[in-house]
Amino acid sequence: MTTLTTAPAVPAARAAAVHDVAPVLPVVGGDTLVPLVDGRQVPYANLDVAASAPALQAVADRVARVLPLYASVHRGAGYLSQVSTALYETARRTIGAFVGAREDDLTIVTRNTTDSLNLLAGCVPADPATGEPGRVLVLDIEHHANLLPWQRVTDATVVTGGPSVSATLAEIEEELSSAAAAGRPYALLALTGASNVTGEALPVADVVAAAHGAGARVVLDGAQLVPHRRFSLVETGVDYVAFSGHKTYAPFGAGALVGRRDWLDAGTPYLAGGGAVRRVRTTTTEWHEGPARHEAGSPNVVGAVALAAACDELAALDPWVAGEHEDALRRRLVDGLGDVERVEVVHVWDDAVDPVGVVTFTVSGYDPGLVAAYLSAEHGIGVRDGRFCAHPLLGRLGFDAGAVRASVGLGTAGEEVERLVAAVRSLVTEGPQARYDVVDGLWVVVDDPRPVPEGSGLEGLLATAALGADEAFGCLPDDL
Numbered sequence: 001m002t003t004l005t006t007a008p009a010v011p012a013a014r015a016a017a018v019h020d021v022a023p024v025l026p027v028v029g030g031d032t033l034v035p036l037v038d039g040r041q042v043p044y045a046n047l048d049v050a051a052s053a054p055a056l057q058a059v060a061d062r063v064a065r066v067l068p069l070y071a072s073v074h075r076g077a078g079y080l081s082q083v084s085t086a087l088y089e090t091a092r093r094t095i096g097a098f099v100g101a102r103e104d105d106l107t108i109v110t111r112n113t114t115d116s117l118n119l120l121a122g123c124v125p126a127d128p129a130t131g132e133p134g135r136v137l138v139l140d141i142e143h144h145a146n147l148l149p150w151q152r153v154t155d156a157t158v159v160t161g162g163p164s165v166s167a168t169l170a171e172i173e174e175e176l177s178s179a180a181a182a183g184r185p186y187a188l189l190a191l192t193g194a195s196n197v198t199g200e201a202l203p204v205a206d207v208v209a210a211a212h213g214a215g216a217r218v219v220l221d222g223a224q225l226v227p228h229r230r231f232s233l234v235e236t237g238v239d240y241v242a243f244s245g246h247k248t249y250a251p252f253g254a255g256a257l258v259g260r261r262d263w264l265d266a267g268t269p270y271l272a273g274g275g276a277v278r279r280v281r282t283t284t285t286e287w288h289e290g291p292a293r294h295e296a297g298s299p300n301v302v303g304a305v306a307l308a309a310a311c312d313e314l315a316a317l318d319p320w321v322a323g324e325h326e327d328a329l330r331r332r333l334v335d336g337l338g339d340v341e342r343v344e345v346v347h348v349w350d351d352a353v354d355p356v357g358v359v360t361f362t363v364s365g366y367d368p369g370l371v372a373a374y375l376s377a378e379h380g381i382g383v384r385d386g387r388f389c390a391h392p393l394l395g396r397l398g399f400d401a402g403a404v405r406a407s408v409g410l411g412t413a414g415e416e417v418e419r420l421v422a423a424v425r426s427l428v429t430e431g432p433q434a435r436y437d438v439v440d441g442l443w444v445v446v447d448d449p450r451p452v453p454e455g456s457g458l459e460g461l462l463a464t465a466a467l468g469a470d471e472a473f474g475c476l477p478d479d480l
């Protein structure tokens with residue numbers, strides 16, 4: 001008789017179909033109908049949440065309540081100016097608390113993650129020994145927003161990650177400790193909280209331990225993490241986090257940088273202008289410390305209030321419910337797409353755990369731009385295609401020609417995911433039904449018959465000719 005000392009390996013269960021999975025929270029426009037090329041109308045399946053998430057209904061409601069009270073911020077003695085200032089400063093506290101700010105951390109309201117990381121890049125202290133720009137370590141998996149700011153104003157080193165999480169962690173540790181031993185320590189490690197290409201991430205605790213052990217601070221690009229997972233600066237020991245309102249269900253133009261005060265108080269003011277200064281003479285300027293130092297000009301009070309409203313909603317949510325919802329949709333996307341012939345699902349690592357709801361894939365024989373145009377025109381599905389502002393990673397993984405990305409969030413219904421899987425399968429088995437062509441680098445439907453949204457009151461702003469054209473979407477194909 002054989003005695004089993006360890007449990008036999010159990011193959012991971014295949015994800016069940018998710019037709020009946022409902023959104024966790026209501027979003028504005030969740031039931032918007034869009035036209036298809038065959039003349040039908042279907043509910044829009046927004047599977048491009050990682051690019052910009054729809055507004056939570058609660059966010060839109062709060063903004064509607066605040067607008068009648070809106071007036072100048074920090075600049076007026078008028079009653080509504082004071083109300084607006086109080087709303088803005090309360091929003092700042094809510095945003096900071098949402099990411100577990102330490103008592104002495106600053107919360108700076110920015111435009112988005114890109115803005116936040118550019119701001120921090122200007123505050124990385126010079127190497128005290130040489131006076132040269134501070135050293136920053138970055139992985140090649142980063143979104144350009146977490147790569148280019150460091151390359152421009154700091155002494156940045158980009159490390160190519162390994163095929164597994166553990167190999168990548170080992171590379172980071174080795175680079176940090178050998179730089180410290182050589183007397184050229186890194187000031188900062190800049191890392192994504194979740195990849196915008198695959199949703200995967202490194203374990204934050206290990207990264208923080210390695211960086212702090214070598215005397216470096218950590219900034220987390222939280223653009224894809226903060227909207228989808230509970231994150232806390234104080235609990236993780238991460239020094240700075242940057243994130244975007246428009247990805248956190250609050251598309252009103254605000255983002256945030258939250259973290260340690262000393263660098264921010266000593267750094268070059270991000271914008272020069274009114275509100276950032278204590279005293280100005282014709283030849284000298286005395287700058288504020290605190291958030292004001294980096295928030296010159298009239299702040300985006302509506303954006304900050306909207307972001308704080310989203311933070312309130314997400315904080316009140318049961319994290320287990322939110323995580324289960326997203327995980328079920330993600331697993332179904334990975335398994336469902338993976339079962340379709342000629343489809344390849346992209347991974348950075350073979351041992352990543354707990355990825356967020358972002359799934360990137362290719363369909364062999366079809367350009368990613370054509371796949372995205374087909375999903376829109378024939379199935380009413382919105383996805384992203386291209387290189388996702390992560391050219392180094394896509395190049396390393398062998399997807400220089402781009403890929404297609406589907407992403408989900410709290411407002412996503414299981415039906416949308418099932419529709420995508422079925423649509424990709426039908427593309428592979430039957431091919432597209434409409435005719436497509438490349439115009440100025442973008443795939444479009446030939447003689448696209450889809451009308452502009454009717455009854456929206458925006459008809460005059462949406463000339464049919466502009467739909468699908470570069471300028472309508474601000475798309476620069478080479479750049480994406």
Ligand SMILES: Cc1ncc(COP(=O)(O)O)c(C=O)c1O
Nearest residue numbers: 112113114143145196223224244
């Ligand atoms: C991981 C990641 N970082 C940074 C950004 C830049 O965000 P934003 O465009 O809001 O500045 C994005 C946007 O897609 C992202 O996914």
